[in-house]
Amino acid sequence: MTISLTPETQHSVSLQPQGWLRYLSFSTDHKVIGLQYLICGFIFYLIGGALAGAIRTELLTPISDFLPRETYNEVLTLHGTVMIFLWIVPVVNGGFGNYLIPFYVGARDMAFPRLNAVAFWLIPPAGLLLISSYFIASAAQSGWTAYPPLSITTPATGQIIWILSVLLLGGSSIFGGINFIATILKLRRPGLKLMQLPMYCWAMLGTSILVVLSTPVLAGTLVLLSFDIIAHTGFFNPSLGGNAVVYQHLFWFYSHPAVYIMVLPAFGLVSEILPVHSRKPLFGYTTMVYSIMGIVVLGLIVWAHHMFTSGTPPWMRLFFTIATSFIAVPTGIKFFNWLATMWGGRIALNTAMLFSCGFIVNFVFGGITGVALAQVPFDIHVHDTYFVVGHFHYIVYGGTVFVIFASIYHWYPKVTGRLLNEPLGKLHFLLTFIGFNLCFAPQHWLGLNGMPRRVAEYDPQFTLVNQLSSLGALLMALSTLPFLVNVVISAFRGELAGDNPWRALTPEWLTSSPPPVENWKGEAPLVHEPYGYGMQPEELALAGATGSELWRLGDPDRRP
Amino acid sequence: MTTLTSSSTSVSEQQHEAHADHRMFGLATFLVADGMTFAGFFAAYLTFRAVNPLPSGSSYELELVLPTINTLLLLVSSFTFHRAGSALKRDNRPLARRWLLVTAALGFAFLAGQMVEYFSLPFGLTDNLFASTFYAITGFHGLHVTLGGLMILIVWWQCRSGGRVSSQNLFPLEAAELYWHFVDGIWVVLYGILYLL
Amino acid sequence: MRIPAAILTLITGMVLVLAGLWVGQNVNVLPVDASANAPVYDELFKVLFSIGTILFVGIVGLIAYSLVRFRRRPGDQSDGEAIEGNLPLEILWTAIPAVVVLFVGIYSYDIYDRMGGMAPLNDHSMHGMAHEERTWAGISPVSLDEESGITPLSVDVTAMQFAFIFHYPNAEITSGELHVPAGQPIALRMQANDVIHAFWVPQFRLKQDVIPGQPTLLSFTATRPGRYPIVCAELCGPYHGGMRSTVIVDEPETFQAWVNQNSPIASANNVTPVQS
């Protein structure tokens, strides 16, 4: 009592802005931070998308005409860096992680709220720094991979700013990862077992382990690279006796796990969305958990598949081929589990579900091209071509970005208490899905037939296909419009959702929407079965009409 | 939202943060991350050694005496830090402070030794690949020692009677101690790889 | 008459597999093959294409089917069956991908071996190269010449911002385009002057990074006379996109004529510079 009356506390309270201004403050509320990540990330998505627009405009014609050649390289470097480090990674980790994880573990906040705020507030300055480098000097020109010796010989200012900003973002990511690990392992509500956590917790645990183990290596590497640029040491500079391939090893030791840092949380989010809208339990919870951990372990030992043409020794190529291919096994388990979750359900064909299914389709495509790329002889032909560009956009966009959209449609009512407009949502999905496939599917053909990546000019025989691809990009850009309109209008006019519009069972829905400051008015609910949907077969009167004979094999003893 | 609820937020946050277990856990996780930075450096160094020959005419010779003394200094300092910790647990603050000072002194002696070594070595930062790697790794480690030394001094100050750190609030001391052991451990590996190998 | 679901599934599966195999064999998305290892590569491609098609179409089909078949009718508030797992099924879909990737991995190893990728490099120093210098692995010529008994034609390749320079050491020709005879193994000894470049001929299905400080060996046998693009595939600066050249595959006689025309020594004394 006395505490809240002391002038100091009153002072600190009045310093914390209320209302929307909270979102511009150093708030330590995990829900505020989560939304800060989301909105900040989305702004950078628009910037990254505009840069992609510049790329696709340049590539409308086979000659370099729209942008100067240096600028093209700056644009593609910024595009890759912004999309990865300022959009995908912060949003699927920081954004949804901060919003959801405390709910899922039954906590009122993250383990280290202040560290959490620090982690977020590293991002906007880092992003601004990165973008501003384009205006103050010239931005980095060596791609998001920044391979030396190119990165040592291109204009130094831009490259150094790029390094600084990536270091800040890496720091943010590490702080976030530590926080997630501590929250998931240490802040669980008493009585809640690890194997009862919603799947997204497991995904974030795996992701955070990868973040903590691999991001520091990138940081160290970039520090060495900056020495090469500023102090003229020769770590990675062959003309000074250094070794450029060592940089590649170190870089990919981070950046391969980084691709799972971008996709594991998305896997987790889909695992939350699918059961709710299919009205069935998540299929194969235990194998899901093991496959996440399997991906984490395998993810750490496959990095050199990005270096099959870098003159690595044959045994190394062989090892990395096999290890990489095997990632298809745990990933496949997850996909089949999702399909089984949907099978025999009562599937609501709403936007969240459509984007989730779009994700499965796109990701399987990207995953299959990934397994092809993992085969050394195959990769030797298509490495550094548009085939690879196609592969990873199918995964990062068709996979993760689709999941981000699905999640926004799914959790918007949680955050605002209002539903998003469904017809607009479906329009958004349709435009995105068509535009996306039109943009990136033809790129596989381009790569196979001889178009390298990172070029501003190309063989005229590829003009038509490139124009198709650019048309797809235009559709994707247009698809953003209905989405933005929807999100803004629905915040004020949207249909009231009630606390739990989806009749979901995960803990975040067992409180009001939007949730109160400390998540629950009373004690946090203890949710032993976050996926306890579905009727027992006996209750199911029309079992024969809906369930399929195939699934009848499941033995009922496995049910808890 | 009322003022009351938000003030209760900050109170419960403090409760969260006051939970020493989680902070130690967080620190340990951070040290794993930090360790990975070193692991990256070591891996780079080992690969350089395996693949890149020393350019003809350049020298990369390390003296062993000083670094060995330095290693001993750090090892002893880990022990003295431990003594400080147990003294504090027994509520003997003056003794704890004395041990802390000894530890800090050992740390700074190490840094001084490192400086002497830097100035006596026949090669500079940009002379060759191994020289650069040597300075980068030992420098990065030295940075850690400096930070640790400063942390020890801060804890030393907080241990004064009436200070924040006591047997009731061991966290700052324990955190600094864990960090210090970590830095020592890294040095031992570093010594093995850079000097002995 | 109701056909049992198991049989329907089986038939769908078989149709799917057949369709996948057909697609792999008959849909051609690759450029023309012009080197000895290109057909080998294309074999692998067809297998991967078939497997990929089967998996992709199968999964998309399953999703589409589920979305239609199990969609929620208006007003339906009921749940699906509470099935949380099924051990035999889970084992099945762990085992199948495992077997598939294991097969693919071993098969592509075999392909790679046939392309000459697994041959050790450092115990076979370059033909005619006096000094022992460490060479990095591209696709190595060793397996090629052991089988055929023909000595490869060596060409030194220098990559720089933003051009390839080809030098024929025995004929003392320096050229901006690569001329090679069909049917004879070629050993490229590649070196980069400034930053990393990559030598890529799509019609040969071959690519090798050219990394400064690491002389790298790449070898191939061209089979189909014609002109094919040489593309630099590694970002190397503003004009990376313009860093292209041409490889001209000639019949051996035409190639010899080209050599004789251009070589200062070949015209002086009538040696056969092709022998290295």
Ligand code: HEA
């Ligand atoms: C989120 C990002 C993400 C994800 C998840 C992945 C996933 C995978 N990636 Fe991808 N990749 C990138 C992002 C990503 N990638 C990026 C950004 C690059 C380019 C970087 C650059 O150079 O700029 C890249 C490049 C890249 C390369 C290097 C290409 C080159 O430069 O030459 C390779 C090679 O092995 C590869 C392989 C794989 C594999 C095997 C997977 C696997 O994890 C996929 C596994 C999934 C499936 C296989 C589908 C589901 C499984 C089943 C349905 C089971 C049955 C399947 C089989 C039996 C096959 N990727």
Ligand code: HEA
């Ligand atoms: C990680 C996520 C991610 C995402 C989401 C995207 C999204 C897109 N990318 Fe991305 N891309 C990368 C990551 C990503 N990319 C990476 C890592 C590289 C490699 C870089 C390198 O080589 O170093 C790359 C490279 C790359 C290339 C190859 C460039 C080259 O090699 O020369 C191309 C070419 O088509 C491309 C296109 C696109 C397109 C059309 C989109 C679209 O999906 C974008 C759609 C979104 C929009 C169109 C935004 C809509 C909004 C507006 C347009 C409003 C206007 C905005 C303002 C007024 C501020 N990208």
Ligand code: CUA
């Ligand atoms: Cu040379 Cu690109």
Ligand SMILES: [Cu+2]
């Ligand atoms: Cu990878």
